[in-house]
Amino acid sequence: MSTVIVSPVVQEILDLIGIFAFGLSGALLAVRKRFDAVGIAVLAEVTALGGGVLRDVVIGAVPPVAFTDMGYFVTPLVAAALTYFWHPRLARINRFVLIFDAFGLGVFCVAGTIKALNYGMHPLPAAALGVMTAIGGGALRDVLAGEVPALLHPESEIYAVPALLGSALVAGLAALHLLNPVTSGLAALIAVTVRLLALRFGWRAPLARGVGSGDGEG
Amino acid sequence: MSTVIVSPVVQEILDLIGIFAFGLSGALLAVRKRFDAVGIAVLAEVTALGGGVLRDVVIGAVPPVAFTDMGYFVTPLVAAALTYFWHPRLARINRFVLIFDAFGLGVFCVAGTIKALNYGMHPLPAAALGVMTAIGGGALRDVLAGEVPALLHPESEIYAVPALLGSALVAGLAALHLLNPVTSGLAALIAVTVRLLALRFGWRAPLARGVGSGDGEG
Amino acid sequence: MSTVIVSPVVQEILDLIGIFAFGLSGALLAVRKRFDAVGIAVLAEVTALGGGVLRDVVIGAVPPVAFTDMGYFVTPLVAAALTYFWHPRLARINRFVLIFDAFGLGVFCVAGTIKALNYGMHPLPAAALGVMTAIGGGALRDVLAGEVPALLHPESEIYAVPALLGSALVAGLAALHLLNPVTSGLAALIAVTVRLLALRFGWRAPLARGVGSGDGEG
Numbered sequence: 001m002s003t004v005i006v007s008p009v010v011q012e013i014l015d016l017i018g019i020f021a022f023g024l025s026g027a028l029l030a031v032r033k034r035f036d037a038v039g040i041a042v043l044a045e046v047t048a049l050g051g052g053v054l055r056d057v058v059i060g061a062v063p064p065v066a067f068t069d070m071g072y073f074v075t076p077l078v079a080a081a082l083t084y085f086w087h088p089r090l091a092r093i094n095r096f097v098l099i100f101d102a103f104g105l106g107v108f109c110v111a112g113t114i115k116a117l118n119y120g121m122h123p124l125p126a127a128a129l130g131v132m133t134a135i136g137g138g139a140l141r142d143v144l145a146g147e148v149p150a151l152l153h154p155e156s157e158i159y160a161v162p163a164l165l166g167s168a169l170v171a172g173l174a175a176l177h178l179l180n181p182v183t184s185g186l187a188a189l190i191a192v193t194v195r196l197l198a199l200r201f202g203w204r205a206p207l208a209r210g211v212g213s214g215d216g217e218g
Numbered sequence: 219m220s221t222v223i224v225s226p227v228v229q230e231i232l233d234l235i236g237i238f239a240f241g242l243s244g245a246l247l248a249v250r251k252r253f254d255a256v257g258i259a260v261l262a263e264v265t266a267l268g269g270g271v272l273r274d275v276v277i278g279a280v281p282p283v284a285f286t287d288m289g290y291f292v293t294p295l296v297a298a299a300l301t302y303f304w305h306p307r308l309a310r311i312n313r314f315v316l317i318f319d320a321f322g323l324g325v326f327c328v329a330g331t332i333k334a335l336n337y338g339m340h341p342l343p344a345a346a347l348g349v350m351t352a353i354g355g356g357a358l359r360d361v362l363a364g365e366v367p368a369l370l371h372p373e374s375e376i377y378a379v380p381a382l383l384g385s386a387l388v389a390g391l392a393a394l395h396l397l398n399p400v401t402s403g404l405a406a407l408i409a410v411t412v413r414l415l416a417l418r419f420g421w422r423a424p425l426a427r428g429v430g431s432g433d434g435e436g
Numbered sequence: 437m438s439t440v441i442v443s444p445v446v447q448e449i450l451d452l453i454g455i456f457a458f459g460l461s462g463a464l465l466a467v468r469k470r471f472d473a474v475g476i477a478v479l480a481e482v483t484a485l486g487g488g489v490l491r492d493v494v495i496g497a498v499p500p501v502a503f504t505d506m507g508y509f510v511t512p513l514v515a516a517a518l519t520y521f522w523h524p525r526l527a528r529i530n531r532f533v534l535i536f537d538a539f540g541l542g543v544f545c546v547a548g549t550i551k552a553l554n555y556g557m558h559p560l561p562a563a564a565l566g567v568m569t570a571i572g573g574g575a576l577r578d579v580l581a582g583e584v585p586a587l588l589h590p591e592s593e594i595y596a597v598p599a600l601l602g603s604a605l606v607a608g609l610a611a612l613h614l615l616n617p618v619t620s621g622l623a624a625l626i627a628v629t630v631r632l633l634a635l636r637f638g639w640r641a642p643l644a645r646g647v648g649s650g651d652g653e654g
Binding site for chain 2: 057058059060119121122124125128129139143147148149151152153154158159160161204205206207208209210211
């Protein structure tokens with residue numbers, strides 16, 4: 001099974017775009033919570049790199065790539081600096097950040113699943129690790145900021161589901177020996193598209209049967 | 219020193235019962251917090267597998283068994299699905315879930331300590347890892363749900379103490395070369411019994427000297 | 437490059453003083469939150485050892501030293517016991533605890549960076565790991581206690597910045613082949629001094645441009 005979904009250079013560029021988008025989302029939340037410059041930098045780093053670090057620690061790929069590739073480490077700081085100086089403008093283009101973020105979600109769920117497969121994991125847990133790569137950083141961001149992770153509650157559009165879709169596609173393709181740059185690129189594209197459609201049309205995951213969405217938490 | 223506390227098959231069945239109970243407790247909290255279907259599944263997985271994953275990462279047993287044994291991974295999803303459809307009935311038998319959970323606590327503190335001993339840890343840190351195995355998933359569950367972990371504050375009956383008792387017994391038995399399936403089974407039984415007695419009689423850990431339990435937090 | 441910044445015995449004594457101070461800060465927060473005896477012990481352990489465990493897991497130094505060296509494990513329990521019995525007196529000498537804690541910050545950022553360098557990390561990520569060693573335990577403490585980590589928001593004096601300064605100095609010295617017991621001791625001293633000055637003069641990190649510090653969070 002190939003470790004490449006696209007050429008290494010293109011892969012790294014895609015990765016860095018995803019990291020940059022995730023870094024922006026962390027930094028913007030930090031500004032909204034009125035954290036200071038340190039808080040902005042820390043939340044950018046944790047959001048952008050947290051998911052990949054969790055994956056690498058779990059599969060034993062230590063030190064994680066976030067600590068060995070300078071580009072991975074510096075990119076969130078760039079996002080933090082941009083946010084520090086121009087956050088009102090960034091907040092206005094929040095929709096734009098969400099699109100970037102959807103892109104990161106698609107790249108990370110696919111790349112995370114492939115890395116786990118390359119470390120010898122079976123398809124199902126590899127897909128789970130792909131999802132963890134894609135959603136782990138955002139969950140850490142929310143916990144550090146004192147909020148319940150957005151992916152758990154029904155006020156936000158589905159986020160884990162598109163990641164699960166992309167990861168499951170990659171795992172299925174690998175099981176069928178059909179994983180190659182083109183098919184894995186398609187898997188990422190499908191994940192991105194579903195996330196963007198969810199944002200556009202307000203798709204949410206259902207509450208448990210019998211739990212109304214209108215009444216208070218109680 | 220033997221890695222077996224009972225036959226492997228019985229061990230796995232015990233493990234899965236514990237995982238199922240922990241999964242139920244995570245899923246039920248998710249419903250109570252009005253999380254959506256994704257939140258229910260994620261909280262079930264994290265509660266059931268979090269403690270074991272933490273232990274495995276700390277002792278270097280990667281990838282953790284939760285990611286290599288399909289039964290471990292799928293069981294919490296079954297608990298999540300049951301909760302999704304029949305949570306009002308499950309909530310009514312909450313007492314029943316607490317008994318299951320006590321059982322999981324006993325199995326996990328003993329199995330966690332034995333695994334750490336098998337990885338060459340000294341008895342005291344092995345016991346600490348056994349406690350972490352037993353209480354880690356529940357602590358992660360509470361943090362993700364935006365609550366202070368139940369085991370830290372005095373509104374809940376003692377939870378870490380029975381786990382510590384079971385783990386310390388196993389570590390002591392190992393140091394005395396008396397660890398075998400019977401004695402470790404007894405250690406688990408003692409932990410379960412103490413937890414059930416704590417629930418029955420409302421045993422709580424004391425507050426620090428001079429801190430009244432009646433007045434507000436201030 | 438030498439792994440020793442001072443003689444091993446002196447190093448261990450410095451480490452244990454830092455661990456003790458961090459343990460006190462965790463235990464005191466637990467008392468303030470009205471946690472029970474278990475909560476006090478858990479928070480002392482997590483605060484004192486969390487940063488080092490995170491670092492060791494990331495660089496692959498497992499099991500972490502916190503689980504193999506008895507002194508590391510027992511010291512926070514001593515801090516917890518002292519706090520349990522004499523917390524009103526300790527709270528009165530809170531200033532004293534902050535000085536201890538500054539000392540721990542300095543020792544940990546330097547020792548963490550050196551350990552990461554010894555595991556073959558490049559200077560910049562090694563410095564990041566040094567900072568993580570110094571601030572990770574406190575961040576875990578705050579999250580478990582249900583608070584936003586103090587280092588993120590502007591109500592607390594700068595904490596990560598002195599750690600970053602000490603870590604960056606060590607990384608720079610290593611890159612210039614100037615790292616030795618004297619220079620690394622100086623780096624620790626500079627970190628401690630900056631933290632103490634920040635406490636004395638109320639130095640804080642700036643908010644993002646245009647975010648007033650006076651109005652509410654909204």
